[in-house]
Amino acid sequence: MATTTTTVSSGGPVARSRSFLSRLREGDEIASMVTFLFAASVVLVTVLLVFELWQGSALARHKFGFNFFRTSVWDPIFEQFGALPFIYGTLVTATVSLLIAVPLGIGAAIFLAELAPARVSDTLEFFIDLLAAVPSVIYGVLGIFIVVPLMRQYIQPALKHSLGFLPLFQGPAYGVGFLTAGLVLAIMVIPYIISVSREVLLSVPRDQREAALSLGATRWESTWKVVVPFARAGIFGSIFLALARALGETMAVTMVIGNTPTISASLLSPGYSIAAVIANEFTEATGELHTQSLIELGLVLFILTFILNGLARLLIVATSQRGSGTGRA
Amino acid sequence: MSPRLRWRKFVSGFMLTMTGVCAFVAVSVLFVILGYLVYHGGTSISWNFFTKLPVPVGETGGGMANAILGSAKLLLLATLVGVPIGFLGAIYLAEFSGGATAFVVRYAADLLNGVPSIVIGIFAFALVVHPFKHFSTLAGGFALGLMMIPITLRSTEEFLRGVPNALREAAMALGASKWKTIATVIVPAAYRGILTAVLLAFARVAGETAPLLFTALGNQFWSPGWKQPTASLPVMIYTYALAPYEDWHRQAWAAGLVLLGLILIINIVARAILSRGIAVPRS
Numbered sequence: 001m002a003t004t005t006t007t008v009s010s011g012g013p014v015a016r017s018r019s020f021l022s023r024l025r026e027g028d029e030i031a032s033m034v035t036f037l038f039a040a041s042v043v044l045v046t047v048l049l050v051f052e053l054w055q056g057s058a059l060a061r062h063k064f065g066f067n068f069f070r071t072s073v074w075d076p077i078f079e080q081f082g083a084l085p086f087i088y089g090t091l092v093t094a095t096v097s098l099l100i101a102v103p104l105g106i107g108a109a110i111f112l113a114e115l116a117p118a119r120v121s122d123t124l125e126f127f128i129d130l131l132a133a134v135p136s137v138i139y140g141v142l143g144i145f146i147v148v149p150l151m152r153q154y155i156q157p158a159l160k161h162s163l164g165f166l167p168l169f170q171g172p173a174y175g176v177g178f179l180t181a182g183l184v185l186a187i188m189v190i191p192y193i194i195s196v197s198r199e200v201l202l203s204v205p206r207d208q209r210e211a212a213l214s215l216g217a218t219r220w221e222s223t224w225k226v227v228v229p230f231a232r233a234g235i236f237g238s239i240f241l242a243l244a245r246a247l248g249e250t251m252a253v254t255m256v257i258g259n260t261p262t263i264s265a266s267l268l269s270p271g272y273s274i275a276a277v278i279a280n281e282f283t284e285a286t287g288e289l290h291t292q293s294l295i296e297l298g299l300v301l302f303i304l305t306f307i308l309n310g311l312a313r314l315l316i317v318a319t320s321q322r323g324s325g326t327g328r329a
Numbered sequence: 330m331s332p333r334l335r336w337r338k339f340v341s342g343f344m345l346t347m348t349g350v351c352a353f354v355a356v357s358v359l360f361v362i363l364g365y366l367v368y369h370g371g372t373s374i375s376w377n378f379f380t381k382l383p384v385p386v387g388e389t390g391g392g393m394a395n396a397i398l399g400s401a402k403l404l405l406l407a408t409l410v411g412v413p414i415g416f417l418g419a420i421y422l423a424e425f426s427g428g429a430t431a432f433v434v435r436y437a438a439d440l441l442n443g444v445p446s447i448v449i450g451i452f453a454f455a456l457v458v459h460p461f462k463h464f465s466t467l468a469g470g471f472a473l474g475l476m477m478i479p480i481t482l483r484s485t486e487e488f489l490r491g492v493p494n495a496l497r498e499a500a501m502a503l504g505a506s507k508w509k510t511i512a513t514v515i516v517p518a519a520y521r522g523i524l525t526a527v528l529l530a531f532a533r534v535a536g537e538t539a540p541l542l543f544t545a546l547g548n549q550f551w552s553p554g555w556k557q558p559t560a561s562l563p564v565m566i567y568t569y570a571l572a573p574y575e576d577w578h579r580q581a582w583a584a585g586l587v588l589l590g591l592i593l594i595i596n597i598v599a600r601a602i603l604s605r606g607i608a609v610p611r612s
Contacts, residue, residue: 038418039430104355111349133533138588218337218340224344278450283543
């Protein structure tokens with residue numbers, strides 16, 4: 001085979017020294033073209049997805065404009081669509097879920113990265129990975145059959161009894177509602193926080209820990225005042241990732257949030273979320289405008305998760321590069 | 330020991346114990362879920378569950394054979410859509426492309442990976458269901474396939490990149506053309522990793538419900554061919570769990586157990602394949 005020496009790099013194209021024809025005969029050009037087409041189709045699909053969401057919601061966007069986000073009447077019969085209750089529900093449940101998931105997740109990640117011996121840490125991480133693989137509809141089933149009755153009978157009455165003077169915990173205990181949805185969401189996003197935070201904590205250089213310990217810091221002080229701040233950006237990244245998941249989560253939320261478009265200060269009240277309303281109404285949407293309004297909600301969800309995922313990735317990459325050390329004290 | 334130091338040591342010990350408690354709570358959730366599913370669903374799993382159609386409300390017995398077959402068909406389609414695009418696209422990224430194109434493709438894949446599954450459902454509806462005016466197995470499989478693409482693509486690329494450059498150089502030094510190098514040296518070297526990636530992507534979409542709600546819809550009967558709405562395990566669990574019938578709840582638990590069992594087994598197998606691999610790094 002008449003080839004001159006070529007420089008090979010893992011990514012870059014083979015040196016152009018050979019003629020196009022000879023490369024074609026060897027099949028390299030064809031292979032390159034074919035794989036390129038498949039790679040390009042990924043871009044095409046993504047662009048098409050954005051286009052469909054934009055195009056599919058044109059009518060609703062023009063008709064309601066910004067009022068779509070400000071009004072709270074959702075009436076398919078009179079074709080009035082305001083998405084405020086859904087946006088409110090999505091944000092409230094996501095906030096509740098983060099309030100629960102962040103301390104728990106970061107605590108567990110610290111344990112896995114700093115304290116547990118490598119073998120234990122890897123085993124637990126294996127279980128965490130399995131937990132992340134549990135489908136959301138399963139969380140939904142456990143939510144309605146286990147968590148909702150528990151909330152209705154024990155937790156919500158207890159909350160009303162002890163913290164009932166706050167507007168957050170007033171009104172009847174239905175079981176379903178913002179608090180329950182937030183709790184189920186928290187359980188769902190904890191594995192993401194743990195996995196990513198553990199990774200970034202492990203990438204903190206060992207010197208950092210040793211320096212702190214040698215200055216007389218206790219184990220916790222070295223962890224909390226040195227290692228965690230070092231990995232702060234990455235941990236925030238994991239939280240954004242979890243938030244993006246929580247916002248877009250559909251099935252489990254639909255099953256436990258109560259599906260009532262209300263805006264209420266009380267976390268015990270039933271509510272609705274963007275993803276849930278799409279899931280419930282999309283197939284039964286009566287008019288064109290109804291469908292389009294639902295697609296616009298999908299667009300909102302898409303944009304929110306797009307921004308959060310982008311931010312998360314930036315933060316995680318930045319931290320991993322900053323600390324390239326293999327850190328296990 | 331000064332009181333101050335004693336206090337600091339106490340705080341240290343206490344907080345570190347708390348992190349252990351956090352880890353314990355997080356991991357125990359998995360066993361709580363499994364426990365409840367086995368407890369409530371275990372008794373309803375019988376031969377009938379796998380072989381019989383669902384029965385009308387009021388009759389006892391019946392199974393979810395149509396949903397199991399429907400899920401299998403949907404996942405077959407999803408694999409046919411997701412794996413070739415993900416796999417060949419990854420070969421392009423890892424072996425052929427230069428900087429800018431690769432960046433765009435990677436960016437698009439990450440974007441697609443982050444799209445909420447319900448939005449994928451809307452997209453598949455607009456692209457497949459709406460033009461054909463029919464909910465169908467095809468549309469459902471397409472939606473799930475879309476979700477498989479980015480997962481397969483990104484992890485396959487990682488594993489291809491993990492193959493040492495010396496292997497590439499050795500093959501080319503022997504006169505192999507680039508695609509021959511890829512087909513006979515690089516892909517075989519990374520096959521464990523690639524297989525793992527595909528299995529994980531498969532397990533991930535196996536439990537997806539939201540994209541199926543308005544693509545495959547659902548069906549109480551067998552779904553002949555590919556152009557009819559079809560039942561699937563996840564959607565069946567959803568409808569049965571929300572229905573007000575005791576008997577359906579039992580079926581939902583059983584279906585949940587079957588689905589989760591399947592997903593966990595695939596996950597464990599995938600990781601086992603990888604951990605016995607040689608020249609493949611952990612991603």
